[in-house]
Amino acid sequence: MTNQNVVASDEKSVLSVSWITVSLPNSPLLTLRPVVSVTRKLLKNLETNNGSPKINACWVDSMRASSPTRVNSPMASLSETDKHTSWIARHPSALTMFDQIADASLGKQIVLFLDYDGTLSPIVEDPDRAFMTNEMREAVRDAAEYFPIAIVTGRCYDKVYSFVKLAGLYYAGSHGMDIKGPSKSCTHNKGNHNPVLFQPASEFLPMIEEVYKSLEEKTKSIPGARVENNKFCLSVHFRCVDEKSWDALAELVRSVVNEYPKLKLTQGRKVLEIRPTIKWDKGRALEFLLEALGYANSADVLPVYIGDDRTDEDAFKVLRDRGQGFGIVVSKVPKETNASYSLQDPTEVMVFLRRLVEWKVALLRRR
Numbered sequence: 001m002t003n004q005n006v007v008a009s010d011e012k013s014v015l016s017v018s019w020i021t022v023s024l025p026n027s028p029l030l031t032l033r034p035v036v037s038v039t040r041k042l043l044k045n046l047e048t049n050n051g052s053p054k055i056n057a058c059w060v061d062s063m064r065a066s067s068p069t070r071v072n073s074p075m076a077s078l079s080e081t082d083k084h085t086s087w088i089a090r091h092p093s094a095l096t097m098f099d100q101i102a103d104a105s106l107g108k109q110i111v112l113f114l115d116y117d118g119t120l121s122p123i124v125e126d127p128d129r130a131f132m133t134n135e136m137r138e139a140v141r142d143a144a145e146y147f148p149i150a151i152v153t154g155r156c157y158d159k160v161y162s163f164v165k166l167a168g169l170y171y172a173g174s175h176g177m178d179i180k181g182p183s184k185s186c187t188h189n190k191g192n193h194n195p196v197l198f199q200p201a202s203e204f205l206p207m208i209e210e211v212y213k214s215l216e217e218k219t220k221s222i223p224g225a226r227v228e229n230n231k232f233c234l235s236v237h238f239r240c241v242d243e244k245s246w247d248a249l250a251e252l253v254r255s256v257v258n259e260y261p262k263l264k265l266t267q268g269r270k271v272l273e274i275r276p277t278i279k280w281d282k283g284r285a286l287e288f289l290l291e292a293l294g295y296a297n298s299a300d301v302l303p304v305y306i307g308d309d310r311t312d313e314d315a316f317k318v319l320r321d322r323g324q325g326f327g328i329v330v331s332k333v334p335k336e337t338n339a340s341y342s343l344q345d346p347t348e349v350m351v352f353l354r355r356l357v358e359w360k361v362a363l364l365r366r367r
């Protein structure tokens with residue numbers, strides 16, 4: 001296993017350029033390519049989006065719907081049941097369709113991209129307590145023996161690593177703005193712990209810190225409001241705020257962010273997220289990692305991205321546009337999605353990961 005690390009400076013960011021040979025015990029040796037070529041292409045269009053953030057009533061309304069608690073029940077109206085049936089027909093369960101997914105991967109390397117909140121851990125009120133279960137950790141760890149895995153999350157790297165605690169994975173924190181390689185010295189990355197692969201938003205760190213302090217101070221007036229510092233981006237949590245105060249909180253966030261034309265707002269599950277306006281998202285992070293793994297233009301890979309959030313749609317769309325791999329949306333209720341398949345909740349995600357491992361083990365035994 002080899003590893004060299006070079007720090008290169010680019011017009012927009014400082015890159016750590018790595019050559020990493022990744023050995024998975026039961027799959028072909030993978031070599032991470034020098035990522036400078038990757039970044040040149042991907043950085044080409046990284047300049048900021050124009051326009052200041054806009055929040056209106058629609059945002060708040062759609063946030064109300066963004067983390068539904070409603071599931072189909074005997075009380076649900078027929079039209080809701082019909083909607084669900086029609087949605088499932090378009091996005092069938094990845095468990096029901098497991099054999100088709102497995103068949104599509106024959107002769108290809110599956111690479112798994114996993115969102116964290118709502119995918120590996122259940123959604124809870126306190127973001128600091130969104131722990132994944134030991135069973136889930138085991139399922140991810142076992143899957144990582146056979147498939148490269150990247151955790152792609154809005155959380156900052158340190159926080160998500162403190163939850164996942166698996167050294168052999170890739171992590172794309174801060175919505176892909178902080179990409180790090182495996183820190184496990186024995187399997188994935190001998191001799192170089194935690195190489196930073198890509199941080200396209202380094203220049204925004206002081207601005208994000210300033211906005212964090214400002215929002216922390218100003219949101220004190222709204223009970224239940226919470227600002228989470230995700231390093232290259234921020235989350236303002238609405239979940240524990242009385243819905244009557246949501247408009248006021250959204251307006252307050254808008255007024256602060258409006259002072260920073262280089263920042264934009266996006267929306268997640270009862271959360272508003274403040275991010276640099278660079279054109280970088282979970283989809284770009286997926287492309288970056290695939291290219292870094294040597295699969296940029298390869299037909300020999302089957303990327304599978306599992307996520308529950310609006311921000312995961314960028315990655316689903318990339319897969320759809322590439323015509324390669326599958327997006328799997330985690331949801332109990334119908335929602336607009338670019339994903340091909342669905343899973344209901346983190347428990348089903350765990351079952352899916354276990355089935356992948358069982359299938360791979362059986363396949364290797366047959367050889």
Ligand SMILES: O=P(O)(O)OC[C@H]1O[C@H](O[C@H]2O[C@H](CO)[C@@H](O)[C@H](O)[C@H]2O)[C@H](O)[C@@H](O)[C@@H]1O
Nearest residue numbers: 116117123124125127130153154235239269271
């Ligand atoms: O990309 P993800 O891994 O899905 O992270 C997105 C945001 O997830 C977290 O917030 C969400 O989960 C919380 C804990 O269950 C929940 O309280 C909150 O309402 C959800 O929006 C995280 O706290 C955010 O910082 C992430 O951006």
